[in-house]
Amino acid sequence: MSPQFPPSRPEEPNSAGSSAYVLMTSAFNEEDYIEKTIQSVISQTVRPAAWVIVSDGSTDRTDSICGQYARAYDFIHCIRVEHSNGESLPRIGAVAHRKVNALARALGLLSSTPYAYIGNIDGDVTIDRTFFEDLTQHFDDEQDLGIGGGFIYNVVEGNNVPAFVNPRNVGGALQFFRAACFRDIGGYVPWGHEDSIALIAARMKGWATKSFPDLKVYHHKTANWAGLRRCKSKYRLGMLDYVMSDSVPWVALRCLKELGETPPVVGSLARFVGYLVGSVRERKVLAPDAQRYVRNEQYRTLKNALSSRLRRRPAA
Numbered sequence: 001m002s003p004q005f006p007p008s009r010p011e012e013p014n015s016a017g018s019s020a021y022v023l024m025t026s027a028f029n030e031e032d033y034i035e036k037t038i039q040s041v042i043s044q045t046v047r048p049a050a051w052v053i054v055s056d057g058s059t060d061r062t063d064s065i066c067g068q069y070a071r072a073y074d075f076i077h078c079i080r081v082e083h084s085n086g087e088s089l090p091r092i093g094a095v096a097h098r099k100v101n102a103l104a105r106a107l108g109l110l111s112s113t114p115y116a117y118i119g120n121i122d123g124d125v126t127i128d129r130t131f132f133e134d135l136t137q138h139f140d141d142e143q144d145l146g147i148g149g150g151f152i153y154n155v156v157e158g159n160n161v162p163a164f165v166n167p168r169n170v171g172g173a174l175q176f177f178r179a180a181c182f183r184d185i186g187g188y189v190p191w192g193h194e195d196s197i198a199l200i201a202a203r204m205k206g207w208a209t210k211s212f213p214d215l216k217v218y219h220h221k222t223a224n225w226a227g228l229r230r231c232k233s234k235y236r237l238g239m240l241d242y243v244m245s246d247s248v249p250w251v252a253l254r255c256l257k258e259l260g261e262t263p264p265v266v267g268s269l270a271r272f273v274g275y276l277v278g279s280v281r282e283r284k285v286l287a288p289d290a291q292r293y294v295r296n297e298q299y300r301t302l303k304n305a306l307s308s309r310l311r312r313r314p315a316a
Contacts, residue, residue, distance in 0.1 A: 019136040021176075022115045023051040024106035026099045027123035031061040033220050038069050038076070040126040046133040048075060050113045052106035053123070055080045056098055062123070081105055100190035107187070119176040120188075124221035125152075127174070131215055135176055138212055146181030146207025147199060149174050150215030154222040163219060167211050169199055174217045181207045191285045192240045200286070204293050230263055231270040238274020245284050245291040250298040251275050 023041065027034055034053075041051060053070075055063045055078065066078040081102050103120060110118070117136060131150065139145050149170035153160035164171035172195030185201035188194045199209050241251050255268040284291060 018114075018116050019046075019140060020049045020115045021117035021119060021132060021136060022110050022113055023048045023119045023121055024103050024110065025051070025053045025121050025123050026056050026102035026106075027053055027058065027062050027066070028056040028098075029058050029060045029062060030123035030221075031058075031065060033124035034062055035065050035069075036126050036220065037121065037123050038066070040131075041121070042069070042073060043129050044127075044132050045130050046136070048119075048132070049115055050075050050077065050110055052077045052079065052109045054078075054102040054106050056102040057081060057083045077109055079105060079109065096192045096194045097190040100188040100194050103188060116179055117176060118179055118182055119174065120172075122173045122219075124219065125173050126218045126220065128216065131217075132176075135212070135215055138210075139176075139178060142208065142210075144206070144208045145210060146178050146184075146202040146205075147209040148176050149211045150217045151211055151213050152217045152219055155218050155220050156222055160216075160218060163222075165211070165213070167213065168209065169196075170209055170211050171195065171217070173219050178207070181205075189285070191243070193244050196244060197286070200290055200294060203297075204290060230267055234258075234267045234270040235274035235277075238271040238276075239278035239282055241271070241275050242278030243282050243285050245286050245294045246275075247295045247298050248275075249302060253302070 025037070030037075038053075041048065053066045053076065055066060058080075063078070063080060066076075070076045070078045083098065117139060119132075127150070135148055135150070138148055147170050151162070152164035152171040152173050154163040155161075164173075170176075175195055175198065177198075181202055184205050184207070185198060189197045191197065202209055238251070241254075246254075251272065255272045258268045258271065259265055261267055286294065
């Protein structure tokens with residue numbers, strides 16, 4: 001069941017001339033990165049009205065690091081969520097299930113804070129000092145913008161490797177919502193690819209979604225899996241592709257694009273096999289109208305890409 005929007009009174013920018021924003025974070029064992037994330041937010045030229053960090057059952061120093069900053073800065077609030085061993089989790093998307101439930105706790109604490117925008121920021125990213133000032137300006141300029149963010153780069157051995165640079169979508173490492181849009185879609189759904197589900201729901205309701213290339217999000221905790229672990233990850237991604245109602249041509253082309261990734265060929269094949277197995281074992285999480293929307297959107301994208309390629313072909 002989708003978490004409900006908290007009973008707050010979010011300000012709209014036009015109603016009060018305010019661009020106040022709040023943040024929420026679900027953090028699990030982020031002791032190596034969470035301090036950098038906190039320092040990025042503290043150094044913002046425009047700070048959030050409130051920021052709730054939820055330690056999602058962490059077993060490292062995440063709690064103590066967050067607590068230290070919460071005592072020093074009154075806009076930072078830290079809480080802890082415990083999980084019982086008998087907790088029922090979905091076979092696919094368990095991480096997203098826990099993350100969304102943790103964020104729902106953060107929403108409850110934000111219910112008394114008026115805001116125009118609400119952001120979900122992971123505990124392993126850093127951003128430039130003017131990130132949120134610039135992002136809220138984009139929202140003020142584009143009144144139909146429902147979800148916004150920046151281009152995401154994985155930090156690998158000191159290099160910033162493009163990871164999510166799609167101007168039409170917004171990566172889950174940092175998603176920023178207009179309050180009315182977040183309320184309109186009912187918040188996050190506790191399933192795998194909860195960030196993608198939010199984007200689909202927003203566009204179905206007429207909101208624009210956009211990442212801005214001038215805004216950069218640096219993702220520090222990147223997967224370094226090899227061999228069977230990496231193949232297993234790709235296999236589960238394929239199952240999630242089916243759960244999210246991706247079409248066969250869309251998944252096939254995605255797998256072709258990943259042929260050169262580690263492990264070469266085998267990882268791409270594992271993802272496609274996961275999709276086929278998912279079609280037998282799993283159920284689709286989206287409602288029928290959303291399934292149709294996703295497939296139509298993908299077919300339009302493929303058609304436009306093919307038309308563009310054909311137009312660029314030199315005449316014989």
